[in-house]
Amino acid sequence: MKENTKKIISDLINRFHRNKEVYKNPKYNETQLRREFLDTFFSALGWDVANKQGFAEQYKEVVHEDAIKISGATKAPDYSFRIGGVRKFFVEAKKPAVDIKYDIHPSYQLRRYAWSAKLPISILTDFEEFSIYDCRIKPNQNDNASVARIYYQTYDNYLKDLQFIYNTFSKEAILKGGFDKYISTSTKKRGTSEVDKEFLKEIEKWRDTLARNIALRNKALSIFELNFLVQLTIDRIIFLRIAEDRGVENYRTLYKLAEKKDTYRNLFHLFRIADDKYNSGIFDFQKDKISPNINIDDKVLKSILLHLYYPESPYEFSVLPADILGNIYEQFLGKTIRLTSSHQAKVEEKPEVRKAGGVYYTPKYIVDYIVKNTVGEMIKGKTPRQISKITICDPACGSGSFLIQAYQYLLDYHREFYQKDPKKYKDKIIQIGENSYQLTTQEKKRILLNNIYGVDIDPQAVEVTKLSLLLKVLEGENKETLGKTLQLFHERALPNLSNNIKCGNSLIGTDFYENADMSLFGNEKMRKINAFDWEKEFPQIFRHRDAENTEKNGFDVVIGNPPYRAELSDLQRKYLEVNFRLHNTDTACLFISLAKRLLKDKGINGFIVPKPFVYSSNWKIIREAILNGLIEIIDCGKVWKKVKLEQIIYFYQKNKRQKSYRSCIRKEQKIYYLGDINKETFKEFNFYLNGISPAELSTGEKVKNAGMFLNDFIFNQRGAVYQKYIIPEISEYKVLGGKQIARYYIREDIKGFIRRDLINDDKAYVKENSILVQRIVAHIQKPTDHIKITASLSKQIDSSKYIIVDTINQLQNRSKLSSEFIVAIINSKLISWYSYRFIFGKAIRTMQFDNPVTSRIPFPAIDLRKKREKQIHDTLVSLVDQMLSAQKQFHSAKIERDKKLYKQKIDILDRKIDKLVYELYGLTEEEIKIVENDNENI
Secondary structure (H helix, E strand, C coil): CCCCHHHHHHHHHHHHHHCHHHHHCCCCCHHHHHHHHHHHHHHHCCCCCCCCCCCCHHHCCEEECCCCEECCEECCCCEEEEECCEEEEEEEECCCCCCCCCCHHHHHHHHHHHHHCCCCEEEEECCCEEEEEECCECCCCCCCCCCCEEEEEEHHHCCCCHHHHHHHHCHHHHHHCHHHHHHHHHCCCCCECCHHHHHHHHHHHHHHHHHHHHHHHCCCCCHHHHHHHHHHHHHHHHHHHHHHHCCCCCCCHHHHHHCCCCHHHHHHHHHHHHHHHHCCCCCCCCCCCCHHHCCCCHHHHHHHHCCCCCCCCCCCCCCCCHHHHHHHHHHHCCEEEEECCCCCEEEEECHHHHHHCCCCCCCHHHHHHHHHCCHHHHHCCCCHHHHCCCCEEECCCCCCHHHHHHHHHHHHHHHHHHCCCCCCCCCCEEEEECCEEEECHHHHHHHHHHHEEEEECCHHHHHHHHHHHHHHHHCCCCHHHHHHHHHHHCCCCCCCCCCCEEECECCCCHHHHCCCCHHHCCHHHHHHHCECCHHHHCHHHHCCCCCCCCCCCCEEEEEECCCCCCCCCHHHHHHHHHHHCCCCCCHHHHHHHHHHHHEEEEEEEEEEEECHHHHCHHHHHHHHHHCCCEEEEEEEECCCCCCCCCEEEEEEECCCCCCEEEEEEEECCEEEEEEEEECHHHHHHCCCCCCCCHHHHHHHHHHHCCEEEHHHCEEEEECECCCCCECHHHCCEEEECHHHEECCEECCCCCEEECHHHCCCHHHECCCCEEEEECECECCCCCCCCCECCEEEHHHCCHHHEEEECCEEEEEECCCCCHHHHHHHHCCHHHHHHHHHHCCCCCCCCCECCHHHHCCCEEECCCCCCHHHHHHHHHHHHHHHHHHHHHHHHHHCCCHHHHHHHHHHHHHHHHHHHHHHHHHCCCCHHHHHHHHHCCCCC
8 A cells, every 4th residue: 555545545534524514515516525535535546537647538547427417317427447448447426415325326326337337346435435336236226225235334434444445446456456356255146147148138128029010010021121120120229329328319319209109100200310410321211111111019119218218227328338239239140030921020049150059259358459469550650641541351240349449449549649739630639628639520430431341241240330330430429529520511420331341241252153053042042142242342442453463452451250160051162162272161261261362462360260270180271371471379278168169369461471470378368478489380390389488399399309209109099989888788898988098097987888799890809918098188177287198008907808989099009118108108297298289289179199199299219228218117117007006096995094195196106207207308407397387377
C-alpha cells in the first residue's frame, strides 16, 4: 500500500464525519460527492482518475460517464475502471441521502450495468456506505438490496478494512492478481447466469414465436423467405433498441409503439424512418420486398417490445460489449427455421452445427492478438491517407468478431493520430471533453467503407456482421452528432455495406458449374453451394489481376477463424481437390491456401486453425507452401474445452523470405514468446515445431543425434482386430487391450475371452521377449504435464494364454540388447518429452505408437563392448526387474500404508532409470532441467 493512501482516506473520513449532516442533506448531490470524495478516494488507491498521464481515450484508466437521466433511469455507470482499455469493474455513485443498504433501486441499477457488461463484481457507494456485488447473478427488479451483495461496510470502518479494499480494488491489486483472486474466492457460483447465455435464450424465444406466427399468418412465404424475414425483424429491433440506450434514438420509442394497436404497421413505419435516417442496409427496402407485405399478431410483438426496458429488463444495452453481442449471435446462427408440410415453423440446429457438436466463438483475447499482429503491423507508422488504401478481409466472417476488432483498431489509430493536432484535423474529430475526442461520423464511415471486407456462406451471418459493424459506427454518437452529419454532408448516418460484406462460398467459384449438367442443380442446391467469384464481387480489390500480374492486387490483410472439416458433397470435394491440389479437403486447410491467393504482395495473413496443420502428413503441402513467409506460430492448446482438436495461431506474409519464425505459447489468456526457430528444422523434423524454446530445440536436436532410431532394434506391429469376445465357459484365450497395459505392469482386468478356432491372425499372439505398448499415447492433463508413453514386457504374463488386440503395439526385439533395456528407454521421461515436442508436434489427441513414430524415436548407438555402456545397460536391466517387482507389489497391496511404500519405491526407481537414460543421451545438467521443468516457469 502506498505511504499516503491511509492518510488521504483518513482525511476524507474525518471530513465526512465533521459535516455529515450537510452531506446527508438531499440537496447535496451526486456530482458533488464524486468530486469531493470518490475521485480522491480512488486516486488514493492508485488510479489516474483525472487522466493526468494524458492517455488516449481508449487507454484511460478511469472513464467518467455522463449521467443521462431518462425516465428516472441513469443510462451509464458513473465510473468504469480499466487496465489497458479493458473494463475491470464499475462504480456506481449515489448521494449520501440515499439508503444504499436497503434501497433496492441503486443495487439493481448497478447489477444491470455490470451483468450486461459481463463484469464479475462492481461497487455501489455514497462514501458513507460501500457495497460490493457479485454481478454474475442475473438481476431482478424485485431483488432486495442484499441479493448478490458480498461485502458491506460504512465509512467509519474503512480504515479497519483498508488493507482488504486496497488489495482488491487498487490499480496495483488488479495488476498483481489480487482482484482476480478475490473474484475466484468470493463470488457465488450458485444462481449465476451470464448475460450472453440469457440474451441468447431471449432472442431464441423471439425467433421461435416470430417464426410460428409469421408462418401461420403468411402462408405464401417460402422457407428461405421466412428465415430471412425473422432474422431481419430481430436485427432491426435490436439495432433500434441499442440506438435508444446510446442516446441516438428517443428512449422508450419501441415501448410506446407497442402500447398501440396494429403494432407491426407502426413498427414498420419506424423501419421506414430508420431507412431514411441510417441507410444501413438493415432497412434497405429496395432489396427487401417481403417485410412491407406481411402480418404479425400484436400479441407476439408486444411480448418482445414491452420487456426490453428498465425496470422489467435486466439488460443495459449501452454497456453490452460488441464481442458479447457477437458471441450471442454466433450461437443464435447455429439454428435455422424449417417448415413442416402443414406450413408450421420448427426451429432446429443446422446440420453442420450438429455434426460439429455446437458453435464455438473465438475468444476476444485471441481476436485481439491476431488483429494487432496483422492490421497493427500493416498500418504501423502510416498516415490516414496511406491507410485508406489498405484492405482487410475475413473470408469466413461469421458474426463478424474479427472485422469488428479490426475496425476498432483502425478507429483508435486514427483518433490518436488526429488528436495530436486537433486544429488541423477539426473536420475529422469532435471534442467531447477535456483532451478527449472522438471521430466524426463521416470519418468512421469512410474508414469502414475503405478498409473492411468480409464474406460468409451464411446469409444470416452476413447480416449480423453488417449489424455489428453499424452498431460500432453508432458508438459515441447521439441525435446531435448524427444531425450534423445529415445537415453538413447531406447524407444518411450510416454506410451501406453491401459492397463490403458479401454472402457466398469463399472456396467455390461459378466455374464449379462449367462441366456440370445444370438440370441437376435446382434453386435449393445452388443456394446451398452459394458459388462466389472474388474478382467479380470485389473488382475494386482485384481490378488489375490477370495471368501476367497476380502479385500486385488483392487484400493487404486476411484474418479469421476458418471453419474446420465443413461438410462437402462428392462434387464439391472433387472440385476443391482439382482447384487447390492440396491432397486435403479439410476446409481449414483450403482457407489457408485461399488466404495466400487473396493476399497482395507482402500482405499478411493471421488465422487460428486446428493443430494438425503443424504436424499431420496430409497438411504437408500447405505447410511447404507458406514456409518461406511464415512469421510466427502460437501453440494454443485447447482453446475450446468441448472441441476435441487443439488449435494454433499462425502469421504469414506473402513473398517474404526469412530464415526463422517466432515460437510462442498460450497460457490462459496470455501469449508468451519463447524464441526464434530456424526454418531448417522443418526439413529436419518434417513439421513446424511449435511452442518450443531455442533451449528446448537445442536439447531435442542433441537427443535426435543419438545415433540410431528405435526401429533399428525392434519390429513394430499392432495387435489383431476383433470386435467381439466369447463368454468364458467356452473360451481358451484371455484378451488384452491398451487399457490393460501399464508402465512395467499388465493389469488383470482383461477385455474378455476368445476361442482358439476364432483366432485367424498371427498379430493376435503375444511373442516371447516382446514389449507391449499402449497404441494411443496417454493424454496430458495440464500444460506442465508430460505425455506418458506406456510400455510393459510380455514376460510378465504367460504368453500362451493371452492374445492382444489392435489397441496394443507389440515391439519384437530383434537386437542383442535386452528387452528390459529397451523398455526402460521407451518408458523414460526423456523419450516422452522428446516425442511430445518433436514427433507429435505438442498435440495431445489421438497420438499413436505406430511405425511412423517409432521410426523417429532416437535411440543411443550403444556398444556393449565398451565398459561404461555395458555397465549402464546391465544396471538398467536390473532396475527394470526391480521395477516389475515393485509394480506387482503395489497393485496387489491391500492396505494404504503398503501402497504408499511401494509407490515411493517406484518413484525412486523411475528417477534412477531417468538419470541413466539422460547419461546415455549425453545430456548436461542444464538440459536435464529443461526436460524436467517442461515450461513450468512460463
